[in-house]
Amino acid sequence: MPKDLRNKATTLTTSDGVHLSALVLGDGPDGVLLDHEQGYSICSFVGIGRQLAERGYHVVIPEYRNHGASEKLAENVHIDRDARAGLAELQRVGAKRVFLAGASCGGTTAAAAGADTSLRVVGLLMMSSPARCGPGADGVAAVKELSVPTLLVASPGDMQGNVEKEVREVYAASVARKKELVIRKGERHGTDMIKKEGASGAALQDRVIKFVVDSYAAAR
Numbered sequence: 001m002p003k004d005l006r007n008k009a010t011t012l013t014t015s016d017g018v019h020l021s022a023l024v025l026g027d028g029p030d031g032v033l034l035d036h037e038q039g040y041s042i043c044s045f046v047g048i049g050r051q052l053a054e055r056g057y058h059v060v061i062p063e064y065r066n067h068g069a070s071e072k073l074a075e076n077v078h079i080d081r082d083a084r085a086g087l088a089e090l091q092r093v094g095a096k097r098v099f100l101a102g103a104s105c106g107g108t109t110a111a112a113a114g115a116d117t118s119l120r121v122v123g124l125l126m127m128s129s130p131a132r133c134g135p136g137a138d139g140v141a142a143v144k145e146l147s148v149p150t151l152l153v154a155s156p157g158d159m160q161g162n163v164e165k166e167v168r169e170v171y172a173a174s175v176a177r178k179k180e181l182v183i184r185k186g187e188r189h190g191t192d193m194i195k196k197e198g199a200s201g202a203a204l205q206d207r208v209i210k211f212v213v214d215s216y217a218a219a220r
Contacts, residue, residue: 001023001042001043001046005023005025005046005050008023008024008025009021009022009023010022010023010024010089012062012082012085012086012088012089013085014065014078014081014082014084014085015081015084015085016078016081018065018070018073018081018082019070019071020062020063020064020065020070020071020082020085021042021062021063021068021069021070022042022060022061022062022063022085022086022089023042023046023049023059023060023061024058024059024060024089024093025049025052025053025058025060026052026053026054026056026057026059027058027093027094028056028057028058028094028095029058029094029095029096029097030056030057030058030095030097030099030122030216031057031058031059031060031090031095031096031097031098031099031119032049032052032057032058032059032060032098032099032101033060033062033083033086033087033090033098033099033100033101033102033110033113033114034048034049034059034060034061034101034102034106035061035064035082035083035086035101035102035103035106035107035109035110036061036063036064036067036102036103036106036190036191037103037104037105037106037128037189037190038064038067038076038104038105038106039067040067040104040190040191041063041067041068042061042062042063042068044103044106044190044191044195045061045103045191046061047194047195047205048101048194048205048208048209049061051205051209052209052212055209055213057099057212058090058093058095060086060087060090060093061086062082062083062085062086062089064079064082065078065079065082077134077135078134078135078136079105079109079133079134079136079137080109080113080134080135080136080137081136082109083102083106083109083110083113083114083137084113084117086113087113087114087117087119090119091118091119095119096120097120097121097122097216097219098114098117098119098120098121098122099121099122099123099124099212099215099216100113100114100121100123100124100125100146101124101125101126101208101212102125102126102127102129103127103128103129103189103191104127104128104129104130104133104189104190105129105133105134106129106190107125107126107127107128107129107139108126108129108131108132108133108137108138108139108142109133109134109136109137110124110126111124111126111129111139111142111143111146112136112137112138112139112141112142114142114146115141115142115145115146116145120219121146121148122148122149122215122216122219123148123149123150123151123211123212123215123216123219124143124148124149124150124151124176125150125151125152125153125208125212126139126151126152126153126167127152127153127154127190127191127193128153128154128155128158128163128167128189128190128193129152129166129167129170130163130166131169139170140169140170140173143170143173143174143175143176144173144174144175145175146174146175146176147175147176147177148176148215148219149176149178149179149211149214149218150174150176150178150179150180151179151180151182151208151211152167152170152171152174152179152180152181152182153167153182153184153193153204154167154181154182154183154184155183155184155185155186155187155188155193156183156184156185156186156187157186157187158187158188158189159189163189164183167181168181178218180211182207184200184204194208
């Protein structure tokens with residue numbers, strides 16, 4: 001974690017008693033949940049989190065169980081509870097609304113957690129996210145409940161096309177009034193589409209941030 005953000009670190013406790021590391025950036029009533037990929041860490045979304053906090057959003061980036069500084073368990077299941085702990089933290093620190101975002105299983109769990117949160121959901125981003133991930137994260141069921149602006153992103157070569165296939169399944173199931181499906185060149189997965197693609201990745205990051213801003217503007 002960048003040294004200048006270490007004072008923004010906190011610990012979350014999930015509904016099943018697991019302790020997670022997390023970053024809380026910014027403040028105010030407009031929240032953003034950023035959930036990283038399996039096998040990655042908080043660092044996946046630090047760049048986007050910083051920019052959103054600078055724009056006035058209250059950002060929570062939980063680090064999932066068995067990742068980074070979070071608690072290590074024998075089994076890596078129930079990760080949807082980690083997303084729900086992130087939403088609970090946003091509520092605790094005063095957020096009233098939330099934009100849901102995540103990469104890979106982070107996107108699936110963010111959607112699943114957001115489908116039944118008491119926070120007002122204003123938008124959804126899922127990057128390379130499978131249709132289902134773990135026993136408590138059904139992305140297809142979730143997007144049937146979320147009519148908010150939705151942005152889905154995938155690379156056609158990711159896992160020989162299997163990721164794109166699942167992302168398209170989620171897109172087809174979505175009841176969002178405004179939904180976008182972006183299929184990019186290459187085979188990058190999740191936030192690697194931003195962090196490892198040079199100018200193209202920077203453009204995608206700008207698009208993601210604009211989508212958050214526009215989603216909040218539409219919700220006013």
